[in-house]
Amino acid sequence: MEILNEIPAKKTKRLTSVVWNHFERVRKADAQYAVCVHCKKKLSGSSNSGTTHLRNHLLRCLKRSNYDVSQILSAKRKRKETSQSPLRQSNLGLTTTYEEGKVKDEILSPIPLKFDQELKKEESNQAINLGSVKFDQERSRLDLARMIMLHGYPLAMVDHVGFKIFVKNLQPMFEVNNNGAIELDCMTIYSKEKQKVYEAIHHLHGRINLAVDMWGSPESSEYICLTANYIDEDWRLQKKMLNFISLDPSHTDDILSEVIIKSLTDWAIDRKLFSMTFDDCSAYEVMVFRIKDWLSQNRPLLKNGDLFDVRCVTHLLKSIVQEVMEACRDVTHKIRESVRHVKSSQTVLGKFNEIAQQVGINSGRRLVLDCPMQWNSTYMMLEAAIEYRGAFCLLQEHDASYSKALSEMEWEWASSVAGYIKFLLEFTNIIIGNKYPTANIFFPEICDMHIQLNEWCKSPDDFLSSVALKMKLKFDVYWSKCSMVLAIAAILDPRFKMKLVEYYFRQIYGSAAPDRIKEVSAGLRELFNEYSMGSSSPDEDSGLPGSCLPSSSNSSRDKLKGFDKFLYETSQSQNMSSDLDKYLEEPVFPRNYDFSILNWWKVHTPRYPILSMMARDVLGIPVSTLGPEVAFSNGGRVLDQYHSSLSPDTREALLCGQDWLRMEPEGTISFMFIIKKYHLSTLHIQITISCSRNHPNSEQFSLTTCGGNKLTCSMVCSISSISSRRLSSEISLILLLVIHVKFDKLSKPDRADSSSSLKSTLSFSLPV
Known part of the structure; x- marks a missing residue:
């Protein structure tokens, strides 16, 4: 021992x-x-x-x-x-002093990245002096968590060996926490950002429009996503995801209504709600009724709730397209198999091209196979095949193995159906082509669709008329729910006012048009009167501007304080009664492509104080809730495998946090445009580039185009000298091009005015 x-x-x-x-x-x-x-x-x-x-x-x-x-x-x-102190981890997230709270707020706030315009290239290549830079472990740790949330990276990336080696070589002092610690950091950021969103909504003077979207997952799980849409004090359209909630597989409309009501209560927006937009045109009736009934118990809905229930127009288009596809399934299948046969070998393709030349078909188009889950690709397949109709008709005589030939009637059906889908495709492109669409842009497009459906129903062909009738039945359900709110939104566009409603209703209703126009006018005035009464009756919870009386300098001793209130109420009511009439009586604003309705109302708010409040709420309604990624899909929104595997709280924190942290890169302009007419082998495109705040140095910019579903090409050119360019790259164009213009070098404006702008027109040709 x-x-x-x-x-x-x-x-x-x-x-x-x-x-x-x-x-x-x-x-x-x-x-x-x-x-x-x-x-x-x-x-x-x-x-x-x-x-x-x-x-x-x-x-x-x-x-x-x-x-x-x-x-x-x-x-x-x-x-x-620090690692030896047991209080280190336990104190994180608990009550802190005021000074500690300030420090933590600073750590949670990201440092904006700025590019020094005066930095020379040779200076950027020199060693950076970090001797005076103080390393902050906590800030770096939260920056990592913020990056993971913003870009949707998996939490497990912090455990990857390669990532650890990269970080250690980049900054030896930084200690990467494990998966669980990063998850806690993400939850901390989520709580902080949630408070910011809550305060922004709480101090909002206008009302909120709630979008309700249903999501699926590879495991057949279901989720509900709630997004607040509103126009802020600077008249900018805002979208904030409020909740992403997991649903029980056996959920009912009653359960859905309880989930939504709880969210409205948690966010304290039940008294600020103007409308709710759902992603299905024919479902959720019980749920909507229960929510409206619950809201009416606390505060009556505007216009008795007639404008409360809005349905997603993109979902309407998808459901109509699916109706068309189902009706012509056999014809589409024959065309798909015909194209597959021609492309099966070079021998068959060569023979087919010879036949096409013999019958005088000189189209520069190529036959393409569609992706059955993407209906826009099916349209491309149909359109290309129809151009080669004559060649397909003769192919059977020269190729005995070709067994999917179409009859003349089937080709006529295919041609008409392609026309239907093309119309719906262009409508969809207009919707997704606006990143932040206001409600006023949809009424003319919906009316055009109404008129077109009426014409298609008159087709002498029984098959085509039956297809058009099925389409119109779905459309009528949407029209009955949303026509009033869309018409009011169009009237609040100073370029249209009542004239656009009168123009379209005469085409749609004929002799019954005056009665329909009166209904819209009455609904408009009824809504305006409710805003007028709400403004003249101050209410702290109204959420509307003008809810506070003008203060007096000696309010405690002022004997005429009652007179101030009387004067305020009577003068306001007089102004309100003429506010709408004054707007409608004045001439319409000239139509132009640079018009911004939100800027117009921002400028004219003093002239129309009550009507501008109504316009703020109506224009913020999300008429479409589906994004470009699902607009052409035959399915709905599907959550990826990674997020589906997370716990409900973590999933909601990461998805909502990503939405709140998302920001637009400075010096980048993103916009879309629709191409409706094109020539044989070249698309002639004209783009107007407008840049506010910054302009490109030496008039040089980088242009990148995305066609359909693939990144296609990029080039650098000069605004002042370019007139026509041919981009030599093979692309797959689906009528819609997304253009991202990113300036390589941003220079300060020549004048002190930060709102200086540069506008130029760029024209070039794009090979198809």
């Missing part, structure tokens, strides 16, 4: 100094050297020499990256001391 007590304790292995991150061990003969990775100088590297001389060398080395070695060593000691 005594012998055992004399055995010394096993000595723990000494930790390697961080100084060795800047030296390489080299053995030559019997000697060991430490070679500086920055200046390649050889120093003694034996274990007996220690590391003091290496540290002194680093302090003098002029070619290294100027890390403060003393700071590195000091930080390492602090981490060791």
